[in-house]
Amino acid sequence: MTQTVYDPPVATYIPLQTITLGSSASSVTFASIPQTYRDLVLVVSGGVSAPSTVSVEIYPNGDSSNGSLVWMQGNGSSASSSTSSRIFFVLAANNSSSIIQFMDYSATDKHKTMLIRDNNPDDVRGGAARWASTTAISSLTLTDASGQTFDAGTVFSIYGIAS
Amino acid sequence: MAFSLALLGASTYEAPVALDSYDLLATEILTGTQASIVFDNLTSTYGADYQHLQIRMTSRDTKSDTTANFLLRINEVTTNSYAHHRLYASLSSLNSYASTSTSAIIAGVTTSANAPSSAFGSTVIDVLDFASTSKTTTTRSFSGAVAANNYLVFSSGLYNSTDAVASVTILGESSNSFVAGSRFSLYGIRKAA
Numbered sequence: 001m002t003q004t005v006y007d008p009p010v011a012t013y014i015p016l017q018t019i020t021l022g023s024s025a026s027s028v029t030f031a032s033i034p035q036t037y038r039d040l041v042l043v044v045s046g047g048v049s050a051p052s053t054v055s056v057e058i059y060p061n062g063d064s065s066n067g068s069l070v071w072m073q074g075n076g077s078s079a080s081s082s083t084s085s086r087i088f089f090v091l092a093a094n095n096s097s098s099i100i101q102f103m104d105y106s107a108t109d110k111h112k113t114m115l116i117r118d119n120n121p122d123d124v125r126g127g128a129a130r131w132a133s134t135t136a137i138s139s140l141t142l143t144d145a146s147g148q149t150f151d152a153g154t155v156f157s158i159y160g161i162a163s
Numbered sequence: 164m165a166f167s168l169a170l171l172g173a174s175t176y177e178a179p180v181a182l183d184s185y186d187l188l189a190t191e192i193l194t195g196t197q198a199s200i201v202f203d204n205l206t207s208t209y210g211a212d213y214q215h216l217q218i219r220m221t222s223r224d225t226k227s228d229t230t231a232n233f234l235l236r237i238n239e240v241t242t243n244s245y246a247h248h249r250l251y252a253s254l255s256s257l258n259s260y261a262s263t264s265t266s267a268i269i270a271g272v273t274t275s276a277n278a279p280s281s282a283f284g285s286t287v288i289d290v291l292d293f294a295s296t297s298k299t300t301t302t303r304s305f306s307g308a309v310a311a312n313n314y315l316v317f318s319s320g321l322y323n324s325t326d327a328v329a330s331v332t333i334l335g336e337s338s339n340s341f342v343a344g345s346r347f348s349l350y351g352i353r354k355a356a
Binding site: 003 | 183184185186187188189190191192200202219221250252253254255256257279281282283284285286287305306307308309310313314315317344346348350351
């Protein structure tokens, strides 16, 4: 098997797009994501209108189905884990942040996998997800299915990582 | 009293260290089954310019199961020179695990032969201060394999030697091999100028 060694190394972790909300919004979409990278990193910093935490669903290419998620969380008094057929990360009413790795998002020979880390004033969380589709991800929609909105000032950024 | 970063012992930078501080160094995408992947000549090639290494991988192996662990070795050392801790979720079960004096670090999970077709696991591994000869080497991993048995793993690893890291080997547990389509990429995080 051939290993490609890059000489010189290739600068990557390239900022692709940042969306900063000027007013509250019910969803955010990154459209026309370039297919020239291997992985994507989504960084979210901000909050939601709910009184506590909210599960923000991720729809690759607008698809709200075909998802699987396992997650764990700890809040200082208990720790737990569970699964879901929805792919989501968690934001809180106060300022919180999430970082989601989309692995091999541009590949067409495998399902898409995600590694999720959430940090908020209420708890700390991690998750792993699979979107059961071999279609390359060209758009990402983030929405709260319960109807809460993202606060004005919430920042969403995506970065591309080459391989 | 106003606090300054200097008083807190931190360095301050008037400008970013570099715009290209995270670099792609090497990639291997399998076209057939393969027992191990080796990134070598690490300190000699990258030690002068990079502080930390990161491996990003999507993988599936040949084990007759839906998921499996995979291993990491440093400098091809096979003696009991490693230790690791894991915090992991499997479905609704949350557990932790630790082992010392092992012959490899259990670095994460991968999907296996009985997982749904086209389902791969994903892992990000950081190898910190890889060129140091004054401290032992630590790794950290964030790994998931979402198949019939869903696994999410946070793990830390120790290579109990102050030797610089010349090579990193990723291999299947119990002689399992990685299958075609598995991808392993090595990145470097640059040192401060």
